[in-house]
Amino acid sequence: MYLQYTVDAIGTGALYALMTLGLALVFSVMGLMNFAYGQLVMIGGFSMILLRQTPTWVLILGTIIVVVIVSLLMERLAFRPVRAATAMTMLITSFALSELLQQAARIAFGANPKPLEQFELLSTQFEVGSIFISLQTIIVIASTIVVLVALALLLRKTNIGIQLRASTEDVGMAALVGIKSNRVIASAFVISGIIAAIVAMLFFSSRTNVSWSSGQSVVLIAFVGAVIGGLGSLSGAALGGFLMGFAYTMLNALLPIDLRVFADAFLYTLVIVVLLVRPAGLIAAKGVRV
Amino acid sequence: MDASTSTLSRWAWLTGLLVGPLAVLTVIIGITDNIDLVQRGTATLILIIMVVGLHVFSGNSGVISFGSVAFAMIAAYTSALITIPAEDKPSLFPDMPFFLTWLIDFSVPVPLGIVIAVVFTMVVAFIVGIPLVRLSGLAAGIGTLAFLVVVQVIVSKWKAVTRGESTMVGVPQETTLWWALIGVVIAIAAAAIYQLTRRGRRLIATREDDKAAMSIGISIPIERLWGWVASCGISALGGALYGHYIASFQPSTFGLSLTFLVIAMLVVGGMGSLTGAVIGVLVLQTLAEVLRTVELNGLGPIPAFDIPGLVEVILAFILLIVLIARPAGITGGREVTDWFRRRKSDAVEVDSA
Numbered sequence: 020m021y022l023q024y025t026v027d028a029i030g031t032g033a034l035y036a037l038m039t040l041g042l043a044l045v046f047s048v049m050g051l052m053n054f055a056y057g058q059l060v061m062i063g064g065f066s067m068i069l070l071r072q073t074p075t076w077v078l079i080l081g082t083i084i085v086v087v088i089v090s091l092l093m094e095r096l097a098f099r100p101v102r103a104a105t106a107m108t109m110l111i112t113s114f115a116l117s118e119l120l121q122q123a124a125r126i127a128f129g130a131n132p133k134p135l136e137q138f139e140l141l142s143t144q145f146e147v148g149s150i151f152i153s154l155q156t157i158i159v160i161a162s163t164i165v166v167l168v169a170l171a172l173l174l175r176k177t178n179i180g181i182q183l184r185a186s187t188e189d190v191g192m193a194a195l196v197g198i199k200s201n202r203v204i205a206s207a208f209v210i211s212g213i214i215a216a217i218v219a220m221l222f223f224s225s226r227t228n229v230s231w232s233s234g235q236s237v238v239l240i241a242f243v244g245a246v247i248g249g250l251g252s253l254s255g256a257a258l259g260g261f262l263m264g265f266a267y268t269m270l271n272a273l274l275p276i277d278l279r280v281f282a283d284a285f286l287y288t289l290v291i292v293v294l295l296v297r298p299a300g301l302i303a304a305k306g307v308r309v
Numbered sequence: 310m311d312a313s314t315s316t317l318s319r320w321a322w323l324t325g326l327l328v329g330p331l332a333v334l335t336v337i338i339g340i341t342d343n344i345d346l347v348q349r350g351t352a353t354l355i356l357i358i359m360v361v362g363l364h365v366f367s368g369n370s371g372v373i374s375f376g377s378v379a380f381a382m383i384a385a386y387t388s389a390l391i392t393i394p395a396e397d398k399p400s401l402f403p404d405m406p407f408f409l410t411w412l413i414d415f416s417v418p419v420p421l422g423i424v425i426a427v428v429f430t431m432v433v434a435f436i437v438g439i440p441l442v443r444l445s446g447l448a449a450g451i452g453t454l455a456f457l458v459v460v461q462v463i464v465s466k467w468k469a470v471t472r473g474e475s476t477m478v479g480v481p482q483e484t485t486l487w488w489a490l491i492g493v494v495i496a497i498a499a500a501a502i503y504q505l506t507r508r509g510r511r512l513i514a515t516r517e518d519d520k521a522a523m524s525i526g527i528s529i530p531i532e533r534l535w536g537w538v539a540s541c542g543i544s545a546l547g548g549a550l551y552g553h554y555i556a557s558f559q560p561s562t563f564g565l566s567l568t569f570l571v572i573a574m575l576v577v578g579g580m581g582s583l584t585g586a587v588i589g590v591l592v593l594q595t596l597a598e599v600l601r602t603v604e605l606n607g608l609g610p611i612p613a614f615d616i617p618g619l620v621e622v623i624l625a626f627i628l629l630i631v632l633i634a635r636p637a638g639i640t641g642g643r644e645v646t647d648w649f650r651r652r653k654s655d656a657v658e659v660d661s662a
Contacts, residue, residue: 052447097629104636106447107373111576112632114569119625125618235565239454246451284462287455294455295440298448 030156032264033163039244039260041214054113057238058120063219064229083216090212124231132230249300354489362544364586371516376453380541381548382563388426388549404469434541442533484554579638
């Protein structure tokens with residue numbers, strides 16, 4: 020029983036860790052908590068519906084391209100002009116953008132959730148000893164590991180990765196030694212977009228529909244996960260997101276039935292406690308470390 | 310006015326300059342007696358109270374709070390619970406837990422109910438404020454957001470007392486345009502007193518330079534706690550008045566959308582100034598109402614449109630443009646009294662921000 024809960028919780032945790040990572044990457048480079056990040060995931064969900072009948076590789080590639088383009092447009096049109104403003108102004112800018120995309124999706128796709136045809140293959144169950152693991156869970160965990168490793172290699176071994184890390188340490192100094200801030204920030208939005216697209220595919224493949232309001236819950240989890248994990252540290256963000264998902268699943272499984280409806284209240288009280296004990300997050304680091 | 314003007318007269322000026330135009334507008338709306346206008350005016354005045362409430366903490370301390378609406382919600386529910394007529398209560402709350410059964414027979418007039426609700430909310434604010442005000446920056450944002458979620462979940466799921474996600478009905482509908490105006494006067498006068506006297510000045514000092522403030526003996530947690538409790542009290546006043554204005558509400562009435570609206574109004578007006586809080590509400594509210602009217606009736610060559618979401622898209626777009634054009638808000642953080650001072654003389658500039 021407990022083993023089964025743990026496996027499920029790890030699956031949810033891995034997905035939440037990915038969500039958080041995409042948000043935290045942009046934050047660490049330009050200090051922006053991008054609330055519109057959840058809408059990228061929502062847009063990914065709708066492009067899956069539009070591409071559902073195409074071969075799988077077209078669906079995957081198409082979704083990634085659509086989300087990355089929207090992510091880049093966000094940076095160019097909305098965030099670049101307010102880059103020098105206070106964190107609060109940037110946050111509200113991202114709220115406005117989030118609302119804009121959400122309502123635009125409502126006009127384009129209607130107020131009711133759009134059905135998404137199931138991916139039957141993904142619900143295949145494997146029996147390992149006394150527990151069941153679905154292919155979905157395995158793919159989520161595997162994707163998270165692949166993305167983490169790929170991100171680590173990108174940040175350590177490539178030119179743009181090193182520039183990214185330099186900019187997270189000190190944007191001004193990095194600019195002085197000839198790193199082009201615009202290019203670095205744009206590339207952070209590209210990576211964040213790719214992660215959002217992957218999250219969208221993993222998230223919606225286990226659901227039966229996509230709604231214009233789907234992005235809201237995603238960004239809330241990522242937002243909280245990034246802060247309790249430790250801002251500016253990517254491994255901290257992944258850990259924070261993972262713990263959110265893990266704790267959420269465990270609370271829902273283990274709380275007495277009467278109290279189960281209050282699971283969110285317990286979870287967010289825990290969040291407040293973590294913040295009070297470690298206001299800078301679980302792993303407070305300067306610069307990007309993976 | 311110059312730097313030597315006494316605090317009392319500066320307070321009177323600030324309050325008067327902000328309340329005066331609002332009162333004139335309210336009286337004009339009251340005289341027209343147009344139901345539509347009166348409703349929109351009342352809602353706008355109540356929003357001003359809530360935004361002023363947020364300003365007292367976030368504006369003066371520079372610390373983000375997503376929690377102000379949670380306190381409006383606590384006050385709205387508290388006031389509803391103690392003002393619903395006793396004869397209606399047994400059917401509305403059949404499962405009231407044993408330690409609250411005394412509430413069934415307890416019913417007070419609405420004004421007293423609002424006062425009790427505000428005081429109760431301030432006590433809650435004081436208790437949760439002790440840990441919450443120790444957080445800064447984004448941790449403060451997340452901490453207060455987490456508190457909002459906790460209150461939301463409790464109110465949504467504690468069906469026996471709050472009626473859960475089903476609507477809270479039978480709340481006496483007594484908030485009028487004039488009540489809302491009185492609420493605004495109280496909120497603005499209190500906010501102005503606070504930020505022009507010692508307590509508020511200390512909090513503003515911690516916003517401007519926390520280390521310098523500490524070095525002259527200012528305790529940041531204590532000053533923030535004062536501001537926090539005052540701020541939550543004003544938000545509570547807005548929430549209680551709102552509850553008695555719409556008369557039936559549910560947890561989602563006080564959710565993230567209202568939170569974002571209140572914060573957006575403060576930022577558009579200009580964080581850090583009371584004038585900004587008032588102007589932000591007026592500008593965004595006027596825009597929204599004009600757009601809704603056009604949506605329903607059309608305007609000149611523009612035909613009426615019936616596309617749910619289009620008004621929101623246009624509003625969000627305008628909000629984006631304002632933020633990009635004026636990142637510090639319409640007032641740039643200055644008070645209305647500063648403009649008068651500059652116009653009168655070029656005497657020594659005293660930064661009151």
